[in-house]
Amino acid sequence: DSGVTQTPKHLITATGQRVTLRCSPRSGDLSVYWYQQSLDQGLQFLIQYYNGEERAKGNILERFSAQQFPDLHSELNLSSLELGDSALYFCASSVMVASFHEQFFGPGTRLTVL
Amino acid sequence: GENVEQHPSTLSVQEGDSAVIKCTYSDSASNYFPWYKQELGKRPQLIIDIRSNVGEKKDQRIAVTLNKTAKHFSLHITETQPEDSAVYFCAASTSAQAGTALIFGKGTTLSVSS
Numbered sequence: 279d280s281g282v283t284q285t286p287k288h289l290i291t292a293t294g295q296r297v298t299l300r301c302s303p304r305s306g307d308l309s310v311y312w313y314q315q316s317l318d319q320g321l322q323f324l325i326q327y328y329n330g331e332e333r334a335k336g337n338i339l340e341r342f343s344a345q346q347f348p349d350l351h352s353e354l355n356l357s358s359l360e361l362g363d364s365a366l367y368f369c370a371s372s373v374m375v376a377s378f379h380e381q382f383f384g385p386g387t388r389l390t391v392l
Numbered sequence: 393g394e395n396v397e398q399h400p401s402t403l404s405v406q407e408g409d410s411a412v413i414k415c416t417y418s419d420s421a422s423n424y425f426p427w428y429k430q431e432l433g434k435r436p437q438l439i440i441d442i443r444s445n446v447g448e449k450k451d452q453r454i455a456v457t458l459n460k461t462a463k464h465f466s467l468h469i470t471e472t473q474p475e476d477s478a479v480y481f482c483a484a485s486t487s488a489q490a491g492t493a494l495i496f497g498k499g500t501t502l503s504v505s506s
Binding site: 381 | 424426428434435436437438441443481483492493494495496497498499
């Protein structure tokens with residue numbers, strides 16, 4: 279157990295819908311990262327937040343958005359869902375924003391879009 | 393942006409043999425190179441990492457080497473065991489106070505047969 283929690287574990291929804299994935303970082307970690315893992319694209323970085331502020335952005339679609347709240351938990355919002363959005367979404371956390379700090383991954387949320 | 397290439401995509405070895413996985417990166421500013429192991433259905437977990445000011449690092453049966461000039465780094469696993477079977481991901485990152493992201497390779501599926 280990494281100390282990072284994600285809910286829900288599984289999510290099944292239809293195309294065009296909107297979902298929210300939730301992540302709680304390890305106690306004391308200020309930085310949260312979101313990754314998408316699909317079979318053909320591997321692990322792709324989406325976005326990073328540090329202490330409530332967006333710090334780095336990857337290939338995140340405009341239909342996706344995220345935020346980090348004052349209690350440091352983060353939510354990833356996916357809207358106008360398409361079949362290709364089906365994937366495993368991981369949240370990770372680290373103590374600081376710099377790369378030398380280990381990123382601890384949560385168990386992931388498996389999203390299935392039908 | 394950074395691009396990480398990883399080879400081979402699959403690797404099968406006999407128990408007790410050594411396994412080597414190689415990665416190349418494109419951004420000369422990258423200075424942190426972690427390796428993650430992901431067992432089936434589980435989250436990625438850090439197994440070893442190396443910073444750009446170090447050429448080699450060992451941890452029991454696992455070692456990582458880095459050649460900054462050639463922009464490549466490798467994972468070496470000696471005396472492989474069946475429990476080493478998993479998907480291994482290399483990653484590269486730039487340490488920056490503005491924000492940081494792990495850019496992953498596509499992964500190597502290692503199978504160790506007894």
